[in-house]
Amino acid sequence: MDDSLIPLRAPRFARYEHTLGRGYADAVEGSSLILGDALGVLSAMPAQSVQTVVTSPPYWSLRDYGIDGQVGLEESVYDFIDHLAQLFDQVWRVLRDDGTLWLNIGDSYTSGGRTWRAPDRKNVARAMSLRPATPDGLKPKDLIGVPWRLAFALQERGWYLRSDIIWEKPNAQPESVRDRPTRSHEFVFFFSKREKGYKYDVDAVRGPNGRRLRTVWPIKTQAFREASGHFATFPPTLVEPCVTIASEPGDLVLDPFVGSGTTPLVAGSLGRRFIGIELNPEYLTMATRRLTKAGFVDITPDDSGEAGSDAAL
Numbered sequence: 001m002d003d004s005l006i007p008l009r010a011p012r013f014a015r016y017e018h019t020l021g022r023g024y025a026d027a028v029e030g031s032s033l034i035l036g037d038a039l040g041v042l043s044a045m046p047a048q049s050v051q052t053v054v055t056s057p058p059y060w061s062l063r064d065y066g067i068d069g070q071v072g073l074e075e076s077v078y079d080f081i082d083h084l085a086q087l088f089d090q091v092w093r094v095l096r097d098d099g100t101l102w103l104n105i106g107d108s109y110t111s112g113g114r115t116w117r118a119p120d121r122k123n124v125a126r127a128m129s130l131r132p133a134t135p136d137g138l139k140p141k142d143l144i145g146v147p148w149r150l151a152f153a154l155q156e157r158g159w160y161l162r163s164d165i166i167w168e169k170p171n172a173q174p175e176s177v178r179d180r181p182t183r184s185h186e187f188v189f190f191f192s193k194r195e196k197g198y199k200y201d202v203d204a205v206r207g208p209n210g211r212r213l214r215t216v217w218p219i220k221t222q223a224f225r226e227a228s229g230h231f232a233t234f235p236p237t238l239v240e241p242c243v244t245i246a247s248e249p250g251d252l253v254l255d256p257f258v259g260s261g262t263t264p265l266v267a268g269s270l271g272r273r274f275i276g277i278e279l280n281p282e283y284l285t286m287a288t289r290r291l292t293k294a295g296f297v298d299i300t301p302d303d304s305g306e307a308g309s310d311a312a313l
């Protein structure tokens with residue numbers, strides 16, 4: 001029989017509710033979505049269990065996801081960077097030594113003296129009532145440089161910054177500014193834990209004309225219907241090269257800020273196991289729906305079930 005005719009086994013996953021102090025030995029054996037605070041859940045995960053991490057933390061002071069404990073609402077950008085740096089110390093711990101981290105993070109501007117942001121009818125998560133004061137050392141209307149500040153903080157803590165990738169958005173939204181260019185890109189930083197010998201299959205992904213992967217990736221942002229309440233979803237085509245190049249089928253891929261579940265969707269479709277962590281129960285439900293709609297099988301144990309080490313959602 002031709003190999004290509006063998007149907008792929010539908011990816012199976014379970015959902016868990018984080019209970020501090022409980023470990024996730026079962027969760028890392030299979031594929032899971034975990035409801036909880038990323039830092040707390042990561043701290044309970046076994047060391048060296050993950051092959052690659054693809055993630056996009058909330059941007060600083062840009063969106064209110066409407067839940068206590070969320071990252072991104074720290075009063076100062078320096079506290080925000082510090083919070084994320086501590087979280088990525090835990091990512092370092094759970095990542096195998098030959099593992100890698102692909103980190104997308106957006107930038108923002110200081111407020112230019114405004115303290116209130118007008119509600120945005122198209123994007124209610126942007127209707128934040130307060131914008132923080134201009135950070136020390138910056139001026140009104142400065143671009144803060146959040147991605148690079150975070151990249152340098154991670155470098156200082158031991159990560160190897162191997163590449164900056166520019167995610168160019170050909171369909172970027174117009175901005176109402178008249179004194180600078182409209183922003184149409186974000187960064188994806190590629191980190192390893194060591195200088196060499198990390199998993200990176202240079203031939204696994206080819207660009208136009210069969211060329212090796214370049215550092216500017218033109219990828220349109222995409223809205224999908226199920227995520228109508230979620231406003232910063234990854235396009236699957238942004239996640240695909242990261243997972244393909246840095247892991248093999250059967251490897252474990254982690255997204256500690258999983259949102260609507262794009263990283264698991266791509267990872268599972270490529271035959272990888274996955275763990276997604278999300279603080280907001282509504283988004284975790286959205287991710288679950290999205291995965292089951294795509295044919296993934298939800299095997300969440302019920303309260304009496306033996307399969308999980310924590311209570312099921």
Ligand SMILES: C[S@@+](CC[C@H](N)C(=O)[O-])C[C@H]1O[C@@H](n2cnc3c(N)ncnc32)[C@H](O)[C@@H]1O
Nearest residue numbers: 037038065070071232233234257259260262279
């Ligand atoms: C930029 S979005 C990620 C979107 C995701 N890449 C996707 O494709 O849908 C960031 C997510 O982090 C979640 N979040 C915020 N604080 C968190 C925390 N402390 N622990 C876990 N998740 C958190 C937010 O609820 C939001 O869904």
